Amino acid sequence: MQKRYLLTPGPTPVPTESLLSMAKPIIHHRTPQFKEILKEAVEGLRYVFQAKNDIFIFASSGTGAMESSISNLLSAGDKAIVIRGGKFGERFAEICEAYGVTPVNIDVEWGKPVSPEDIKRALDENKDAKAVYTTLCETSTGVVNDIRAIGEIVAKTDAVLVVDAISGLGSVEFKTDDWKVDIVIAGSQKGLMIPPGLAFVSVSQKAWKLIEASTLPKYYFCYKAAKKSADKDDTPYTPAVSLIIGLVEALKIIKVDTLEGVLARHKRMAQALKAAAGALGLELLAPDAPSDAVTSIKLPETIDGAKLVKTMRDTYGVGIAGGQAQLKGKIIRIASMGFMTQWDIIVAISCLEIVLKQMGHKFDLGSGVKAAEEIFAETKEGASV
Amino acid sequence: MQKRYLLTPGPTPVPTESLLSMAKPIIHHRTPQFKEILKEAVEGLRYVFQAKNDIFIFASSGTGAMESSISNLLSAGDKAIVIRGGKFGERFAEICEAYGVTPVNIDVEWGKPVSPEDIKRALDENKDAKAVYTTLCETSTGVVNDIRAIGEIVAKTDAVLVVDAISGLGSVEFKTDDWKVDIVIAGSQKGLMIPPGLAFVSVSQKAWKLIEASTLPKYYFCYKAAKKSADKDDTPYTPAVSLIIGLVEALKIIKVDTLEGVLARHKRMAQALKAAAGALGLELLAPDAPSDAVTSIKLPETIDGAKLVKTMRDTYGVGIAGGQAQLKGKIIRIASMGFMTQWDIIVAISCLEIVLKQMGHKFDLGSGVKAAEEIFAETKEGASV
Numbered sequence: 117m118q119k120r121y122l123l124t125p126g127p128t129p130v131p132t133e134s135l136l137s138m139a140k141p142i143i144h145h146r147t148p149q150f151k152e153i154l155k156e157a158v159e160g161l162r163y164v165f166q167a168k169n170d171i172f173i174f175a176s177s178g179t180g181a182m183e184s185s186i187s188n189l190l191s192a193g194d195k196a197i198v199i200r201g202g203k204f205g206e207r208f209a210e211i212c213e214a215y216g217v218t219p220v221n222i223d224v225e226w227g228k229p230v231s232p233e234d235i236k237r238a239l240d241e242n243k244d245a246k247a248v249y250t251t252l253c254e255t256s257t258g259v260v261n262d263i264r265a266i267g268e269i270v271a272k273t274d275a276v277l278v279v280d281a282i283s284g285l286g287s288v289e290f291k292t293d294d295w296k297v298d299i300v301i302a303g304s305q306k307g308l309m310i311p312p313g314l315a316f317v318s319v320s321q322k323a324w325k326l327i328e329a330s331t332l333p334k335y336y337f338c339y340k341a342a343k344k345s346a347d348k349d350d351t352p353y354t355p356a357v358s359l360i361i362g363l364v365e366a367l368k369i370i371k372v373d374t375l376e377g378v379l380a381r382h383k384r385m386a387q388a389l390k391a392a393a394g395a396l397g398l399e400l401l402a403p404d405a406p407s408d409a410v411t412s413i414k415l416p417e418t419i420d421g422a423k424l425v426k427t428m429r430d431t432y433g434v435g436i437a438g439g440q441a442q443l444k445g446k447i448i449r450i451a452s453m454g455f456m457t458q459w460d461i462i463v464a465i466s467c468l469e470i471v472l473k474q475m476g477h478k479f480d481l482g483s484g485v486k487a488a489e490e491i492f493a494e495t496k497e498g499a500s501v
Numbered sequence: 502m503q504k505r506y507l508l509t510p511g512p513t514p515v516p517t518e519s520l521l522s523m524a525k526p527i528i529h530h531r532t533p534q535f536k537e538i539l540k541e542a543v544e545g546l547r548y549v550f551q552a553k554n555d556i557f558i559f560a561s562s563g564t565g566a567m568e569s570s571i572s573n574l575l576s577a578g579d580k581a582i583v584i585r586g587g588k589f590g591e592r593f594a595e596i597c598e599a600y601g602v603t604p605v606n607i608d609v610e611w612g613k614p615v616s617p618e619d620i621k622r623a624l625d626e627n628k629d630a631k632a633v634y635t636t637l638c639e640t641s642t643g644v645v646n647d648i649r650a651i652g653e654i655v656a657k658t659d660a661v662l663v664v665d666a667i668s669g670l671g672s673v674e675f676k677t678d679d680w681k682v683d684i685v686i687a688g689s690q691k692g693l694m695i696p697p698g699l700a701f702v703s704v705s706q707k708a709w710k711l712i713e714a715s716t717l718p719k720y721y722f723c724y725k726a727a728k729k730s731a732d733k734d735d736t737p738y739t740p741a742v743s744l745i746i747g748l749v750e751a752l753k754i755i756k757v758d759t760l761e762g763v764l765a766r767h768k769r770m771a772q773a774l775k776a777a778a779g780a781l782g783l784e785l786l787a788p789d790a791p792s793d794a795v796t797s798i799k800l801p802e803t804i805d806g807a808k809l810v811k812t813m814r815d816t817y818g819v820g821i822a823g824g825q826a827q828l829k830g831k832i833i834r835i836a837s838m839g840f841m842t843q844w845d846i847i848v849a850i851s852c853l854e855i856v857l858k859q860m861g862h863k864f865d866l867g868s869g870v871k872a873a874e875e876i877f878a879e880t881k882e883g884a885s886v
Contacts (some may be wrong), residue, residue, distance in 0.1 A: 117754050119842045221689065369502050420694045457504045460847040466870065470878050481878060482871025485851065489866050493855050
């Protein structure tokens with residue numbers, strides 16, 4: 117018997133309502149019935165995005181939507197400012213290069229947020245930069261960037277702001293319109309609580325002007341084709357029907373709980389993870405700008421991070437993530453995202469304690485859970501808020 | 502969003518494999534396909550019962566099978582020794598009375614096991630008693646009775662031994678054949694990990710002799726009709742098809758983990774609950790003979806048990822049980838039964854701590870979980886054992 121507890125930063129657990137809706141017999145997508153579902157999904161997304169902009173749903177991973185934000189906005193030889201503070205920031209730069217776009221990279225130490233001032237300086241020095249590519253939450257480090265401040269800066273220029281909000285949307289505060297974000301990219305398997313397979317893109321009026329001028333090749337991810345269909349509650353190519361049906365159910369849950377309630381739940385879970393790490397004598401990778409979606413915890417040199425993650429997953433059924441690239445084996449990442457409650461966080465901390473103890477790390481057994489419980493005991497609100 | 506964690510002493514959580522198998526399109530029961538399924542279910546039950554005896558599957562709750570053990574074995578005016586040490590022992594006496602059978606009640610203080618010597622004395626004093634009715638685990642108190650010792654005593658008489666093993670089978674050690682138990686009653690929604698709706702009865706050769714002589718009215722639960730069908734891998738009346746299909750999957754899990762492994766997991770979870778209760782300054786209701794299936798914890802007079810259970814369930818999504826009858830509001834019962842792991846136990850203890858703290862009980866926050874973690878850290882075995 118293996119009972120599994122999933123606390124990875126995507127995929128995240130899927131609510132029962134979504135699972136059941138996706139298990140229903142499949143329907144055809146060129147039907148009035150599906151048009152209604154698609155409309156409902158886009159309306160629900162508009163609430164989570166806090167956006168009046170166009171929103172498109174693609175059957176793809178988040179990376180496909182990241183690529184679309186380059187192929188639709190830019191032309192060969194264009195310059196784009198790219199914030200590289202983790203694996204996903206680096207991906208934007210890789211895609212630029214693949215398309216013959218010149219990335220002006222702002223390299224940020226992994227675990228630190230980008231300084232909005234650095235973006236301002238890069239824009240001043242590169243007046244021909246067409247766009248700024250950054251991330252809301254860097255899933256690889258657990259850093260959240262100050263998109264509100266960045267939005268203010270970019271809005272004063274001709275450049276558009278593209279934000280990879282894949283692992284932040286629905287988990288941390290984010291306001292597409294108010295924060296003047298031109299392109300927002302999101303995915304289904306994080307705060308939106310659905311299995312991987314859907315990507316979302318919102319497009320501002322300012323972005324549309326750039327799209328008109330873009331000459332890079334695109335077809336499947338073409339925003340103009342997507343808009344033409346979306347205006348008729350349709351998609352240009354076959355949509356991932358069951359995932360969109362599941363999404364509608366997940367969005368209903370967010371609507372009922374309210375975005376404020378959902379974010380407060382995420383914040384409390386992340387606070388508990390941070391408190392627990394401290395109690396176990398472990399440091400945070402991103403103490404300055406920690407995301408509420410995923411908490412990265414540094415491991416002592418004596419602890420093999422890969423073995424820790426493997427033991428938690430294979431022996432104890434508790435899935436968390438290790439570090440990526442240069443952080444491999446050196447950190448662990450525990451998600452507090454989507455269909456998770458404080459009890460899932462308690463399970464993750466308790467399992468971490470048991471395995472750390474077995475691996476020889478010195479700390480008072482139970483102290484991590486105690487620190488988390490102190491956070492949870494502060495409020496009388498339950499797991500549902 | 503309400504994510505639920507179920508730790509009630511039945512129904513217990515259902516494994517994914519069983520849930521998915523039960524969601525498949527329904528099949529007809531008078532088919533070779535279903536005969537194979539029924540055969541596999543009975544073989545799997547035989548392993549869990551540790552019995553070569555006949556085993557019948559009824560579509561009913563456990564109470565239906567309890568009734569069948571009176572209507573099939575006895576005749577009006579017969580005498581039966583009944584152990585009343587909780588709500589379910591009392592139920593046997595009530596059924597006896599409903600059928601015109603005279604119960605010779607052995608009343609045991611709730612929270613204590615029956616003394617096998619008392620049964621010996623009752624049999625000596627009532628040589629005409631046809632049967633002894635007792636429970637393996639009294640779900641209402643969390644007591645486990647010494648069925649092995651009782652079996653030795655009853656086997657030396659002409660009486661048959663009937664054991665309600667509804668909440669014990671698959672959770673605590675129990676050996677139908679070795680312990681000379683003539684009738685074993687079990688249900689689907691406890692250690693067997695399936696939703697309520699199935700009851701199981703095993704019948705020994707000694708019991709069949711009594712059945713032949715029985716004149717009480719019976720039809721749906723008639724063992725003779727059940728045997729006639731069972732010999733052809735069939736059932737006299739419509740079986741609960743999907744539940745039996747789900748049962749086969751659950752029994753496969755038990756087979757793979759082995760009964761020893763399953764019982765060891767239950768024991769460790771129950772040990773952790775007991776240790777946690779002690780750390781929280783709470784007493785056990787049944788310290789002398791605690792069941793590994795359900796742990797009953799006494800509450801201080803200052804704590805309203807009904808409110809505690811309601812808050813844990815409705816505010817925090819964590820389902821445990823309160824007391825029944827005279828124990829209402831005075832105890833809580835936390836199951837460690839079936840598709841549960843040490844992490845579910847940690848969730849229950851953590852939630853109990855949070856709510857007890859809110860209700861004013863004095864203890865060190867986190868001390869219950871710490872005590873449980875000390876049990877779990879002792880072994881390198883994972884949640885799966």
